[in-house]
Amino acid sequence: MVVNGAAIEFKKVRKTYGNFVALESFSMNVAAGEFMTLLGPSGSGKTTALNSLAGFTDITSGDILIDGVSIARVPTEKRNIGxxxxxxxxxxxxxxxxxxxxxxxxxxxxxxxxxKRSLKALEIVRLGGLAERMPHELSGGQKQRVAFARAIVFEPRVLLMDEPLGALDLKLREAMQLEIKQYQQQIGCTVIYVTHDQGEALTLSDRLAVMDKGLIRQLGTPQDLYDRPNSRFVAEFIGLNNIIKISGSKHDGAIVDGLGVIRFPSEIQPSQGYLSVRPEHIRRTPTGGHPAIVRQAVFLGDAVRYVVETRNGAELTLAEPRSGENSSLDPGSEIAISFEENRLIHLPE
Amino acid sequence: MRAVLAVYFTVLVLFLILPLIFLVPISLTESQFLEFPPQTLSLRWYSAFFDDPTWINAALLSFRVGIGATFISLTVGTLAAIALVRAEFFGKTALTAIFIAPLILPTVILALALYIVFLRFRLVDNVLALTAAHSVVAIPYVVMLVSGSLRRFDITLERAARVLGASPIKAFMLVTLPYLVPSMFAASILAFFASFDELIITLFVSGGAQTLPVRIWNDLGLKIDPTVPAVAVMLTLLSVSGMGIGELIRRRNERRYNTITSAEV
Known part of the structure; x- marks a missing residue:
């Protein structure tokens, strides 16, 4: 069971409910066979975007195309979408x-x-032996697999998934993520996946769009969004991040609250906005650096996460792998920290 | 406190079912009269019912009218429930009230109104017209039960059917209707018995045709023999088994659908 995925294009799609704007000028191109995730908090418009592609909601304006053909006026059952x-x-x-x-x-x-084809679809999700069971006799993960088999049995070129793992527990969710990714690569259909779970989005997607208030805030590969968030919203939504306000600049760096002058890896030093740095890009340093006091130490198994406070009151989280020679610290310890300079990110807003 | 509640509960339940329980021994008497407790037991009055063509005809008429009224009210009421739950239109609240009204309105008033209309259109003593009149009192049950069930229905099931290739009508018939079957069955039992034991409207508009309740009523006016309790016991058994089947269907449905509601939490 192999299909050619279809290309999907959203063209300035707008959807309003009375005064509420659910989707504002939503434009996005999804390549054939791509795994695209819409990530955002509830009310961000991700489900509206999915529903308008499925045909459950009529769009107010704009257009949606599958392989270059507009489907905005095509009834749901004729769109051939799983x-x-x-x-x-x-x-x-x-x-x-x-x-x-x-x-x-x-x-x-x-x-x-x-x-023949139904049994084959059940084979793909490894449920061949349960064909005669009733849905209420299945576990959550089995139901999810049946739903997946039902969605792909007619070999649609587009597969939509609306928080498909939301009702499962964590362990099963992680196992199912791998399965979904595997099936999609096996079948080759284009997937649009909606979730509010950023970990899931990073794991599964070829590309993902972070949405907020009906707008796409940033669209890119998981690595793009993790390494180069373009806004405070994206930086906070994806992964753990330290975000500190910039209050001015000097010729050799930006003035960051609680840290003093910090030099960014760019030509021009920012004078406003925020500094963003991941916990894994902050180091303990024997000499120099910013003096800080450990406030909290959280044991994570493969790493220890510290919450530290600098002398001037900036609170930072840093993660330290446990493989190094560094012994773990107790709250109250005085340390000095430094940043990996080329990992410092300036967020304009 | 527990003891007080227990006493209250016992008294209430006895009050509700004791009259029905008394009917059983009374109907099994050998005597000409209603006596309690009966001196000797026999099925004499049960066979009296089956031997008397006026009783049998009355029962058959009641069944005919009841089944007809059930079909009419089930069709009309289900369609009405779909419109009242799914559609948005002007006057929806008023229309809901109109559908429920026969339940609240004093039956005498309804009977009088129907009688006047039936006189005007020469419909008195017409079995079809009587059936239609009975469905008026049966429709509220269907509208209430089916619209309640339809409101609890998870609309994403219908959406799933649509996106997987079903037209709106197919999606409704193949996915929504099976969900509504138990409530429709329960509603049809209520509708059937609403018609089956309807007396007042029948007295007004039947023009002398005897349904079972009318036959009982007429009998009570002349003489009371134990055929009436015998009929009452048979009717009770009929309705209890009807409710039993309805409950079985409802339980099966609940087992199937509760997985959805628990996942929503």
């Missing part, structure tokens, strides 16, 4: 096979063919 829902949405009165067969029945496929 979809996995957050609560599985399996049909409770149909058994597993009946659920998976549903899209094929709707397409008028012959009975023998339906059975």
């Amino acid at each position: 979809m996995v829902f957050q609560n599985y949405s399996l049909f409770p009165h149909r058994n597993v096979l009946g659920n998976v067969a549903f899209p094929l029945e709707m397409r008028g496929v012959g009975r023998a063919e339906i059975r």
Whole structure:
């Protein structure tokens, strides 16, 4: 079961409910076969974007194209899109096979063919033996797999996933992430995946769009967004980050609250905005650096996370791998810290 | 406090079912009269019912009208419930009130109004018209039960059917309707018995045709023999088994659908 994914294009899509703007001039190109994630808090417009592609909501203005053809006026059932829902949405009165067969029945496929293809889809998600079970007899992970098999059985070129792992516990969620990624690479369809879990987004996506208040705040590869966030919102949403206000500049660096003059790896030193630095890019240093006191030490297994406070009141989080020679510190210890200069990021807003 | 509640509970339950329980021995008497406790037991009055064509005809008429009224009210009420729950339109609240009104309105007033209309259009003594009149009192049950069930229905199931290739009507028939079946069944039991034991409207508009309640009523006016309790016991058994089947269907449905509600939490 291999398909060619379809390219998807959102063109200035706008959706309003009365005075509430759910989606504001939403434009995005998804390449054929790409795994694109829409990441954002609830109310950010990510589900609206997905629903307008699925055809559950009519867009106010703009256009949506699949392989260059507008689908804005095409009814949902004619869009030929596979979809996995957050609560599985399996049909409770149909058994597993009946659920998976549903899209094929709707397409008028012959009975023998339906059975063959449904069983094959169940093989892909390794549920071949449970075809006769009823949905209420399945575990959460099994239901999720049935929902996935049902969404791909008719070989759609576009697969939408709306927080498909939201109802599962952490361990199962992580296992299912790997499975989803594996199936997608195996099948080759284009996936648009909606989640509010940034870890999931980083793990799964080829590219991801961080959304807030109906707008895309930043779109790029997971590495782009982790290493080069363009705003405070993105920097805070993805991974742990230290974000400190910049209150001015001197010729040799920016004046950062609680830290003094910090030199950024750029030509022109910023005079306002924020300094952003990841915990793993702050070091303990034997000499020089910024004096600080350890306020909190959190043992993470492979690393220790310290919350430290500089002499001038800046609170920073730093992560230290446990493999080094450094012994762990108790709260109250006095240390000095320094930054990996080329990892310092200036956030304009 | 617990003891007081227990006494209260016992008294209340006895008050509710004791009259029904008394009917059983009374109906099993050998005697010509209603006597409690009966001196000797027999099924005499049960066979009296089956031997008397006026009783049988009355029962058959009641079944005919009841089944007809159930079909009418189930169709009309379900369609109305869909509109009232799913659609947005002017006058929705007023329309909801109109559908429920026959339940609240004094039946005598409804019967009188129907009688006047039926007289005007020469519909008195017409079984179809009687069936339609009965469905008026049955529709509220269907509207209430089905719209309640429809409100609890998870709309994403219908969306899933749509995106997977079902037209709106197919999605409704294949996914939503199966969910509504238990409430429709429960509603049809209530609707059937609303018609089956309807007396007042029938007295006004039937023009002398005897349904079972009318037959009982007429009998009580003349003489009281234990056929009436025998009929009452059979009716009670009928409605209890109807409710039992409804409950079984509802439980099966709950087992299937509760997985959805628990995942929503």
